[in-house]
Amino acid sequence: MISTVFVVALWTLVAQDAGQATPAGNLTSAKVLYASGDYEEALNALATPRPDDSPDEVDEYRALCLLALGRTPEAQHSLETLVARNPLFKMSDADVSPRLVTMFHDVRKRVLPGAVRDLYAKAKTDFEAKNYDQAKPEFEELMTLLADDDLAAQAASLSDMKMLADGFLKLATAQIAAAEAAKAPAPTPVKPPEHPSQDVVATVPPGDRMYSFDDKDVTPPVELNCPLPAWNPSNPTQMREFRGVLRVIINQQGKIESSSLVVPANPTYDPLLLAAVKDWQYKPATREGQPVRYQKLIPILLKPHQGGVPPSR
Secondary structure, three states: OOOHHHHHHHHHHHHHHHHOOOOOOOHHHHHHHHHOOOHHHHHHHHOOOOOOOOHHHHHHHHHHHHHHOOOHHHHHHHHHHHHHHOOOOOOOOOOOOHHHHHHHHHHHHHHHHHHHHHHHHHHHHHHHOOOHHHHHHHHHHHHHHHOOHHHHHHOOOOHHHHHHHHHHHHHHHHHHHHHHHHHOOOOOOOOOOOOOOOOOOOOOOHHHOEEOOOOOOEEOOEEEEOOOOOOOOOOHHHOOOEEEEEEEEEOOOOEEEEEEEEEOOOOOOHHHHHHHHOOOEEEOEEEOOEEEEEEEEEEEEEOOOOOEEOOOO
């Protein structure tokens, strides 16, 4: 499975390391010992890995050695440790035995459902704590895992999580973008020309900057007339709660400049909501007494036979 040239090359590396007084117990020597069929000594080498040895590779080779020795439960445990630490780890079919690859996929199918639920809980906690920079990559990793072939059999049971994760990812991305926009420097006033004969250039208005909940020096907009369309489904499949997140931009006159659904609520209800939003009216947000543009994120909760439920605050 592993070529003689590769074994010789690895032994050369180990010999060089020994000449530098480095410990014999490490991943490189374990690979050589495994390739030569000395599985017990390879396990001993893996018991004392170097700080720069990849923990994933250490567990992979530990599982290889244990499987070769017929210690299947221990090999499975080593793979479980690997998958729990790095759910996205991929094992190369060309580099390890087909038996281990099969076992690895079996372990992932068993471990991944719990791993994705743990990752979702962590990402959601970070999101709720407004740690958007941390939540965003966690939700991205979660979306990658939810599309993994080893979770295909669980796709139906994880569909709600996938929809929520996608919504939270979009929402975190929008929050990061809004925060970056808020950090943009205010436009610099243009100095008028000194001579009246020259054309006078007006100062650039700062009103185009958009604010959000994160701007503590801004008074948020106040609802004046923001009715939600009714939600009275008759289809039995619709007789449950639906949740979404609406994003609106409110201009300096308190009117809706634009709207979009960061997290869609329901395919039937969403077009009605977006049509109704166009006529909403707010008392505009203010900063230092002056009206400003404002991005507002509104949770939408739909309950059957109760009409459109006002957004929670």
